[in-house]
Amino acid sequence: MKTAKPNNRRNFLLAASLGTAGAAAGLTVARKPVEKAEGSTTDAQPSGYHASEHILKYYKTTEV
């Protein structure tokens, strides 16, 4: 029997495996947390999201 497609956004994202996909995608940008770069706010986020050195360099060029 085919499972009905979720009609709730969160359930839809979870069913698409985005609840666990962060463990894969997140590792690529967060495997080596570094000290907070000057002027960067990225490592102060409460979300559990961290930035690695190369992504911090990128953020420094794009953030306000």
Next chain:
Amino acid sequence: MSVAEAARVAVHRALPPEETARADFYALIARLLHSPPDNALLANVASAPALPADGDARLATAWQRLVDASSAMDADAAAEEYELLFGGVGKARVSIYAGFYAAAASEHPRVRLQTDMAALGLARPDQVTEPEDHFAALFDVMRILVAGGAGRSPATLAEQRRFYAGYVEPSAARFLAAVGSAPEANYYRHVAALAAAFTALESESFQLD
């Protein structure tokens, strides 16, 4: 504690895992579109775990192919490919600017984009010369709207939806298809496939409440 001190105490709530994942995908795609991967990033992607098989098949397949490609790629080859695809003003094989793919309008989308970014508390820093409609910038704005950053909290879902529908959705599919079909694309064919799978999920999820 004074009232003034109390007012400075911020209450931070952890993002749900699916929102963290969205931010991570936006961050990774933005990074790969901003500049070619260095060896450290290639190694990180190459050793990343597979996505669950019971989730979105298109995303899981695209992810695994990028993981596999990352293990076979080196930074020099990636840099050469990036330059061939996106480098050189007026000579790029594929335009990396959303305005190129926008339908004819009375004003260039960049003008509207600057205004809308300002309303979200975001702007291009003075030292950045790339226009705001660079796809790396658009994906990074989405990353900030999802996870917070650049001095602001995560945006509401309505704000995220509005920015995505206004600037990412109208042009990303054509851009990613152009990358995927470019003869010069090798590693970036897989980047484009991952981004296309992810944005397809985003487009569908934004239709839901």
